Each structure stands twice: as C-alpha cells, then as structure tokens.
Amino acid sequence: MPSNLNAGGVGQIFQMLRDGVPRTRAELAKSSGLARSTVATRVDELMRLGLITPVADATSTGGRPPSQFALNPAAKVVVAADIGASHTTVAITDLAGTILAQRAERIAVALGPEPVLSWMVDVATELIAEAGLTRDQVAAVGVGVPGPVAHSTGRPAKPPIMPGWDDFDVPGWVQQHLEVPVLVDNDVNISALGERAAVWAHTDHFIFVKVATGIGAGIISDGRLLRGAQGIAGDLGHVRVPRGADVPCHCGNTGCLEAIASGPAIARSLTAQGIEAAGGDDVVDLVTGGSLEAIQAVRQAGRDLGEVLMASVSLLNPSVIAIGGSMARVGEHLIAGVREVVYTRSMPLATEHLVIVQSGAAGEAAVRGASMLAIEHALSPEILPQSFGFTR
Amino acid sequence: MPSNLNAGGVGQIFQMLRDGVPRTRAELAKSSGLARSTVATRVDELMRLGLITPVADATSTGGRPPSQFALNPAAKVVVAADIGASHTTVAITDLAGTILAQRAERIAVALGPEPVLSWMVDVATELIAEAGLTRDQVAAVGVGVPGPVAHSTGRPAKPPIMPGWDDFDVPGWVQQHLEVPVLVDNDVNISALGERAAVWAHTDHFIFVKVATGIGAGIISDGRLLRGAQGIAGDLGHVRVPRGADVPCHCGNTGCLEAIASGPAIARSLTAQGIEAAGGDDVVDLVTGGSLEAIQAVRQAGRDLGEVLMASVSLLNPSVIAIGGSMARVGEHLIAGVREVVYTRSMPLATEHLVIVQSGAAGEAAVRGASMLAIEHALSPEILPQSFGFTR
Numbered sequence: 001m002p003s004n005l006n007a008g009g010v011g012q013i014f015q016m017l018r019d020g021v022p023r024t025r026a027e028l029a030k031s032s033g034l035a036r037s038t039v040a041t042r043v044d045e046l047m048r049l050g051l052i053t054p055v056a057d058a059t060s061t062g063g064r065p066p067s068q069f070a071l072n073p074a075a076k077v078v079v080a081a082d083i084g085a086s087h088t089t090v091a092i093t094d095l096a097g098t099i100l101a102q103r104a105e106r107i108a109v110a111l112g113p114e115p116v117l118s119w120m121v122d123v124a125t126e127l128i129a130e131a132g133l134t135r136d137q138v139a140a141v142g143v144g145v146p147g148p149v150a151h152s153t154g155r156p157a158k159p160p161i162m163p164g165w166d167d168f169d170v171p172g173w174v175q176q177h178l179e180v181p182v183l184v185d186n187d188v189n190i191s192a193l194g195e196r197a198a199v200w201a202h203t204d205h206f207i208f209v210k211v212a213t214g215i216g217a218g219i220i221s222d223g224r225l226l227r228g229a230q231g232i233a234g235d236l237g238h239v240r241v242p243r244g245a246d247v248p249c250h251c252g253n254t255g256c257l258e259a260i261a262s263g264p265a266i267a268r269s270l271t272a273q274g275i276e277a278a279g280g281d282d283v284v285d286l287v288t289g290g291s292l293e294a295i296q297a298v299r300q301a302g303r304d305l306g307e308v309l310m311a312s313v314s315l316l317n318p319s320v321i322a323i324g325g326s327m328a329r330v331g332e333h334l335i336a337g338v339r340e341v342v343y344t345r346s347m348p349l350a351t352e353h354l355v356i357v358q359s360g361a362a363g364e365a366a367v368r369g370a371s372m373l374a375i376e377h378a379l380s381p382e383i384l385p386q387s388f389g390f391t392r
Numbered sequence: 393m394p395s396n397l398n399a400g401g402v403g404q405i406f407q408m409l410r411d412g413v414p415r416t417r418a419e420l421a422k423s424s425g426l427a428r429s430t431v432a433t434r435v436d437e438l439m440r441l442g443l444i445t446p447v448a449d450a451t452s453t454g455g456r457p458p459s460q461f462a463l464n465p466a467a468k469v470v471v472a473a474d475i476g477a478s479h480t481t482v483a484i485t486d487l488a489g490t491i492l493a494q495r496a497e498r499i500a501v502a503l504g505p506e507p508v509l510s511w512m513v514d515v516a517t518e519l520i521a522e523a524g525l526t527r528d529q530v531a532a533v534g535v536g537v538p539g540p541v542a543h544s545t546g547r548p549a550k551p552p553i554m555p556g557w558d559d560f561d562v563p564g565w566v567q568q569h570l571e572v573p574v575l576v577d578n579d580v581n582i583s584a585l586g587e588r589a590a591v592w593a594h595t596d597h598f599i600f601v602k603v604a605t606g607i608g609a610g611i612i613s614d615g616r617l618l619r620g621a622q623g624i625a626g627d628l629g630h631v632r633v634p635r636g637a638d639v640p641c642h643c644g645n646t647g648c649l650e651a652i653a654s655g656p657a658i659a660r661s662l663t664a665q666g667i668e669a670a671g672g673d674d675v676v677d678l679v680t681g682g683s684l685e686a687i688q689a690v691r692q693a694g695r696d697l698g699e700v701l702m703a704s705v706s707l708l709n710p711s712v713i714a715i716g717g718s719m720a721r722v723g724e725h726l727i728a729g730v731r732e733v734v735y736t737r738s739m740p741l742a743t744e745h746l747v748i749v750q751s752g753a754a755g756e757a758a759v760r761g762a763s764m765l766a767i768e769h770a771l772s773p774e775i776l777p778q779s780f781g782f783t784r
Contacts, residue, residue: 148741157741205621219707221620226613228709229597230741233613235706238739240699242634253737307632311703314627315611317620345645347630349540349550349622 011381013042014051018379020096022055022068043069049388050075071095071379076139076387077131078378079124079178080371082187083116083145085109085161085213090123092131093371095139095379097197101127102367109146112164113173121177139387141174141182142374144190144366151231154184160250161213181383183373187366188234189225191359192218194369195322198361205318208359209236210325211305211334212280215258221316237262239308243300257308261301263327269297280326287330298330302337309338309356310345317350324359331358403773405434406443410771412488414447414460435461441780442467463487463771468531468779469523470770471516471570472763474579475508475537477501477553477605482515484523485763487531487771489589493519494759501538504556505565513569531779533566533574534766536582536758543623546576552642553605573775575765579758580626581617583751584610586761587714590753597710600751601628602717603697603726604672607650613708629654631700635692649700653693655719661689672718679722690722694729701730701748702737709742716751723750 012032017023023031029039046052046069053072073096082089086109091102103123109116120143128135147159154171156162171182192208200206206220215237219226226233237258238251249259259265263280270277270286275293277283286294309321321342323335339356346354359365378387404424409415415423421431438444438461445464465488474481478501483494495515501508512535520527539551546563548554563574584600592598598612607629611618618625629650630643641651651657655672662669662678667685669675678686701713713734715727731748738746751757770779 217707221613221618221625222616224614226618226708228613229711229745230709232739232741233707233709235709235739235742239703239706240737251739308703311631311700312707314631315609315625315704315707316618317622317625317627319621345632347624347627347643349624350627353621 010042010045011384013039014046014379014384015381017046017052017069018071020071020073022070024067025069028069051388073098076378077128077133077137078139078371078374079128079141080367080374081120081124081141081143082190082366082370083109083120083143084187084366085146088116088120089367090120090127091367091371092124092127092133093368093375095375097368097371097375099364099367099371100133101131103127109162109165113168113170117170117173118177121174124178135178136389138178138180139378140180140374140383141178142190142370142372142377143170143174143182143184144187144370144373145170145184146187148232148235149184149186151185151227154182156184157230157232181374181377181386183377185225185370185373186216186218188216189218189227190369190373191324191361191365192220192369193225193372194365194367195324195359195361196220197368197372198365200320200322203320205316205320207309207312207316207318207321208365209305209309209321209323211262211301211323211327212325213263215262215305215325217312219312219316219318221318236305236308236312239311241304241307243304243307257304261304266294266297266301266327270294284327284329287333295333298327298333299337301327302334302339303341304337305334306338306341306345310342313342313346313350313354319353319355321354321356322359323357324361324365328358402434402437403776405431406438406771406776407773409438409444409461410463412463412465414462416459417461420461443780465490468770469520469525469529470531470763470766471520471533472759472766473512473516473533473535474582474758474762475501475512475535476579476758477538480508480512481759482512482519483759483763484516484519484525484530485760485767487767489760489763489767491756491759491763492525493523495519501554501557505560505562509562509565510569513566516570527570528781530570530572531770532572532766532775533570534582534762534764534769535562535566535574535576536579536762536765537562537576538579540624540627541576541578543577543619546574548576549622549624573766573769573778575769577617577623577762577765578608578610580608581610581619582761582765583716583753583757584612584761585617585764586757586759587716587751587753588612589760589764590757592712592714595712597708597712599701599704599708599710599713600757601697601701601713601715603653603693603715603719604655604717607654607697607717609704611708611710613710628697628700628704631703633696633699635696635699649696653696658686658689658693658719662686676719676721679725687725690719690725691729693719694726694731695733696729697726698730698733698737702734705734705738705742705746711745711747713746713748714751715748716753716757720750 029036055068073094080091089104092100148157150157156165174182204223208218217234238256240255244255244260247259249256267277421428447460465486472483481496484492540549542549548557566574596615600610609626630648632647636647636652639651641648659669
C-alpha cells in the first residue's frame with residue numbers, strides 16, 4: 001500500500017477517473033502525459049486499493065482482460081443531511097451520489113443545534129447499519145441548513161430562523177460523533193449542487209432559485225459554487241425591486257424582493273383582496289384550484305423575481321435558471337412571469353441560449369447536494385489519502 | 393532536457409513556484425508530498441531549464457548555497473495589447489508582469505481588424521528589438537478589445553463600436569504573425585485582472601467597474617475571472633434602474649443604467665439644464681472646475697450605479713469594488729453616490745468588510761491585465777511545455 005497517493009502519478013490518475021467516465025489505459029496515458037507502463041502500474045495499484053474498478057467494455061467481445069476503468073462508487077459512502085425549518089432528511093449515498101438508505105422526519109430546527117444534530121447522528125448510525133455497512137466505510141458528512149453559513153468554518157452566521165445556531169461549531173460537534181470531515185453549507189447552495197447533478201450535469205453556468213418563505217439562489221459558475229467573500233453570495237431576497245417601493249421587509253429595509261414575492265407575501269396580498277390565504281401553501285392550493293386572483297398574484301411575483309433575475313443574467317451570463325422551493329409547485333404561472341421579464345429585458349446575446357425551467361430534482365435536490373458536498377471533499381487531492389486511511 | 397514537464401513532479405514543483413513567492417526545498421517537499429531527494433533533483437532540472445531561479449535568503453549569512461527558489465521572471469516575455477476605441481497601447485512584459493517596453497498611439501478601432509492588428513504586430517516587433525530581445529523569447533500574446541468576446545474562440549461577438557471586427561479570428565490572425573498562443577478578452581475583464589494584480593493581489597472576490605462611454609464590470613470570484621456561458625458576464629450597463637424608467641437606451645430598451653449614468657448620459661442631462669457639455673470629458677472638466685450642477689449630476693449617476701452594484705453585492709458578495717474608466721477621474725463624487733446606496737441598502741453581513749474605492753492602477757490596468765492573461769496561459773500546466781519549446 002503506498003504511503004502517499006499524491007506521489008508518482010497515482011493521485012493524478014485517480015483524479016482523472018473520479019468523474020465516473022470509464023477510460024482506457026491509453027486514454028489515461030494521453031491525458032496525463034505519463035508513460036503507458038507507469039499508467040498500467042498505477043491503475044493496478046488503484047484497483048488493488050479498491051478506489052477504481054474495471055468497467056465492461058461495450059465493444060469488447062469477451063475473453064479479453066478489462067480495458068476500461070472508472071471510480072468504484074462502492075469504495076466508500078457518505079452521510080448527507082438536509083436540515084430544513086420543520087423537516088430533516090438524512091441519507092447514506094455511495095460515491096456516485098446514489099441514495100442507499102434515507103429517512104425524513106418532522107423535527108424543528110428551532111429546537112437548537114444539539115437536539116437536531118444528535119437526532120441526525122443517531123439516524124445516520126441506524127441507516128449505516130440497515131444498509132449493511134460499518135462506520136469506517138463513511139468518508140465524510142455533508143449538511144445543509146436553512147440559513148447563511150460562514151464557508152471557512154461551517155458555522156451558521158446570524159441565521160434568522162435558527163435560534164441557538166448562530167456561530168455553533170456544527171462540523172466540530174458532528175465530527176466528535178462520526179469521526180470524519182463534516183462540510184456545512186446553506187440549503188440553497190446544496191440544492192444548486194443537487195439539482196445540477198440530477199438534471200443539468202453538463203451545465204457549468206447555472207442558477208438555482210428557491211422561492212418559499214424566503215427567496216435565495218445558489219450560483220454555479222464555471223462548474224463551481226460561487227460563495228463570495230463571506231459565503232453569502234446568492235442572497236436575492238433582499239435586492240430592491242421597483243414594485244415593492246413602500247413595502248416593509250423583516251430585514252428592516254423596504255422594497256425587498258422577499259417582501260413582495262415570497263409565499264407569505266403573496267398570501268398577504270391575496271388576503272388584502274379579501275381572499276383568505278394564511279401562507280404559501282394556501283396560495284399553492286388556490287392556484288391549483290383555479291383562483292384567477294391567486295394565479296394573477298403568482299404571475300406578478302414571477303415578474304418581480306424576473307426583475308432581479310434579469311440583473312443576475314447580465315452579471316453572471318448563466319445558461320440555465322431552475323426555479324424550485326415550495327412556491328414552484330404552482331407550476332408554470334410563476335415561471336411565466338419570470339420569463340416575461342427576463343426575455344423582454346435582457347440583451348439578446350445573454351438570452352439566446354438561456355433556459356428558465358422548474359426544478360426537476362424537486363424534494364431530493366438538497367439531500368443529493370449535501371451528498372455531493374461530502375463526496376467532492378472526500379475525493380479532493382488534499383483529503384483523499386485521509387478519506388481512505390492512508391498516511392501522507 | 394526532459395521531454396515532458398508533466399512527468400515525475402517537475403511540472404508540479406514548477407506550478408508551486410510560479411506565483412513568485414520564494415520557497416525552500418523542504419517547503420516544496422512538504423506541500424507536494426514528494427520525497428526530499430526527488431524535489432532536489434526537480435529543482436536542479438528547473439534551474440537548468442531557466443524556469444526558476446535561486447533567491448537570496450534574507451536570513452542566510454553568506455557562503456551557503458542558495459536555499460530558496462522562485463519563478464525566473466526573465467525566462468520568457470509576453471506581448472500585451474490594450475486596444476481601445478481611439479487609442480491602443482502595446483507593451484512587452486516579463487513573467488512577473490513588469491513592463492519592459494511600451495508604446496501608446498492614437499489609432500481608431502473602427503479602422504477594422506487588419507489595419508489595427510498589423511500596426512500592433514509591427515509595434516510589438518519593434519519593442520521586442522528595442523528591449524534587446526528576440527522573437528523566440530515571446531511565450532504568448534494577450535489582447536484586450538473594447539467589446540464582447542466569445543471566450544472559447546477569442547472572436548469579438550457583435551461588438552457595438554468595432555465595425556468589421558464581428559466574429560473576426562483575432563487569435564488566428566495574430567498567431568500567423570507572432571507564432572505563439574494569442575488570448576483575447578474584453579477591456580473590462582483585462583482591467584479587472586490588471587487592477588487586482590496591481591493593487592488587490594490578495595483579494596479573491598473583486599469587482600472592477602468601468603464607467604466611461606459605456607458601463608461594464610469585470611468580476612473576479614474565488615480568484616478567477618467570471619465569464620459566464622457566452623463570455624459576456626459583467627454586463628452592468630443594460631440592467632434596468634428605477635430612475636431611468638422612460639429614458640431610451642441605444643440598445644433598444646428603456647431605463648438602462650448606461651442611458652442615465654454613462655459619461656455622455658451625464659453630459660446630456662447637464663445640457664438639458666442649459667450647461668454645455670459635449671461628452672464625459674466635459675463633465676470631468678466641469679466637476680474639476682467646481683460646477684455644482686455637474687457635481688450633483690455625477691453624484692446622482694453614482695447613486696444609479698449604486699442601485700445595480702447593490703444587487704451585485706447581494707449576488708456576488710465581493711470584498712472590494714474598484715471604480716475606474718474615464719468618469720472615475722471626477723474623484724470622490726461618483727463613488728460617494730455609489731457608497732450612499734450600497735451601504736444604506738445592502739445586508740450588514742455583505743457590507744461589513746466591503747471596500748468601495750477608485751481604481752488605483754489607472755491607465756495601466758488594462759495593459760497589465762492583458763499581460764496577466766498571456767502569462768497565465770503560457771505557464772498553465774497544459775501549455776507550459778509548448779511555451780518553453782519542449783515536446784510532450
């Protein structure tokens with residue numbers, strides 16, 4: 001067993017294979033610049049370690065030794081958790097992100113970090129056992145939370161709906177119990193990762209927008225999550241929109257997008273028209289039931305969101321915008337409003353190839369993204385030896 | 393001479409040293425994971441090739457062999473060109489971006505690509521000779537142009553003020569004459585690279601805004617230029633701002649930032665008040681001369697720009713915004729308007745550490761950035777062997 005996966009091209013070959021696309025030794029030699037004989041030795045080494053696996057060659061006619069290799073998705077597993085305001089989902093996935101076991105339960109994030117995280121650790125431990133696995137097969141943990149997270153520390157940063165969580169050392173606490181690296185990010189960022197993996201794997205410039213009680217975006221640029229200096233990039237909800245000029249927002253300003261286009265905001269505008277709606281869920285029900293007023297209110301919220309996305313399109317030049325979150329369940333009405341503004345207002349070059357669609361991964365986007373976050377870290381060149389128990 | 397800089401850690405050691413920071417063999421061994429003996433051999437190899445150079449150790453007391461190494465900035469040079477609407481600057485720089493020779497002349501981009509580019513090639517050839525260099529010491533060429541560029545091909549994409557340049561193969565044409573890789577990007581992106589290199593080298597989340605005849609931004613996120621799907625990210629000029637509601641823009645829409653806050657737009661608003669101003673330069677003169685109306689108009693333009701930058705701050709969470717372009721010469725008045733809106737409106741977490749300043753690199757930002765573009769490419773792992781004439 002090599003003491004160092006970074007030396008002599010072993011790590012280099014593995015990094016080329018970790019995307020799961022099968023490659024021949026010749027292809028690996030060509031892309032790496034390593035000699036064919038070196039590649040052959042390294043491939044054998046990675047196979048012996050269980051990190052890669054031979055893949056049946058579709059064009060081969062039997063009898064010959066395997067000629068293509070790819071990441072072995074069963075080499076390790078990760079724990080993925082999507083902590084929401086009122087529900088939490090925990091899953092175990094393999095290194096390809098395939099869910100092996102999963103459980104969702106009603107638990108309020110407002111209970112505070114220790115009750116929620118110890119429930120999460122217990123469920124993860126049970127799921128590992130149920131899937132016939134052991135704890136030492138877990139390489140990393142990915143956690144999404146419903147609020148801003150300081151990227152460098154994984155600690156929530158003044159999250160408005162998570163009492164008791166501000167600056168709590170989530171990675172440190174979880175690592176004490178599961179003993180592997182723990183990655184934490186906000187729910188919108190992990191949803192962007194999950195939605196992209198599930199539906200838009202070949203799209204490098206992607207925006208996922210969540211419209212629910214709040215409004216936020218996860219931005220992927222050049223294939224990577226855009227986090228910004230404090231890890232709070234994508235905060236669409238408090239951008240000012242013209243129509244909201246006098247509407248007060250819970251943040252203390254007026255005119256924020258969230259104050260006029262979130263689920264509760266649409267419900268308030270309907271209530272003001274004499275149509276009873278206590279929150280976003282009622283709005284969805286009204287729209288599904290065919291209420292013309294509700295449809296009009298949702299379409300207008302789409303136009304307001306479109307104003308902010310229009311600026312985002314000019315700034316970021318994405319090729320896909322996917323709209324998810326509980327309000328996306330109203331179907332095309334919200335997206336029609338967004339499209340109306342973005343396609344009318346943006347420069348032709350920016351919208352010529354731009355697709356604006358409803359989220360396709362639906363409820364699973366967040367937990368899939370939490371799994372991606374953990375896998376990315378576990379397989380990164382710096383962490384890989386540790387993930388597989390080699391010393392550097 | 394090795395036939396392959398990617399094999400056996402030579403390339404890996406070089407990539408660690410190319411930032412110009414001196415490192416010892418022990419530091420290189422620690423960061424690379426390679427054995428000390430391997431590092432020593434590779435360092436000798438890179439020195440023999442002239443790619444790295446020993447650096448005097450400040451703590452050393454003479455007599456001992458050199459213990460620190462860094463990129464040899466004199467190993468190669470690059471050609472950098474900043475093609476503007478009416479002026480073009482050509483420079484020769486070393487691999488640290490230091491300008492060795494430079495010439496600026498009045499030449500209209502509207503003459504078309506062949507006259508402008510052949511003038512550029514001639515000047516570059518003369519500057520190379522004047523600096524006592526030869527053509528085979530040039531590793532790459534970086535070119536900035538005043539319009540959008542398709543990043544994958546380096547061809548201008550429907551540039552409004554560059555007649556005859558649309559879809560012209562700039563890299564292909566220049567490469568026929570200078571026989572090295574040619575990188576092309578728009579002037580705002582290269583200015584962002586140059587401004588960051590000159591003033592904000594340790595800032596990974598940076599926005600450079602150019603306010604002149606047009607308005608645009610170069611965005612650096614996580615240390616990399618953010619280009620977007622078609623390479624047109626950062627197009628601030630055509631984002632809608634509330635105050636512009638009925639003002640027609642040359643793009644065919646109304647309410648664009650550029651239609652109310654660019655140099656010509658401010659001049660028009662002053663002319664409407666009976667104060668003669670033919671363009672941005674006149675506005676700068678009026679402000680410098682103390683015209684209250686001109687100062688108020690510039691400050692209002694700053695507020696309008698602030699509206700769009702406020703959205704940019706929410707989306708991108710930068711730590712520095714630098715404002716350049718000819719209108720930045722009005723001094724603090726423009727920036728005061730920007731700050732007024734951004735600091736009032738943005739979320740506290742996003743502005744707590746946000747700096748908004750005037751461009752410091754001034755006129756040299758663009759040509760320095762063009763040099764960076766060329767250097768980055770020439771020293772990248774894929775291109776390095778070619779830059780130094782080794783076969784792979």
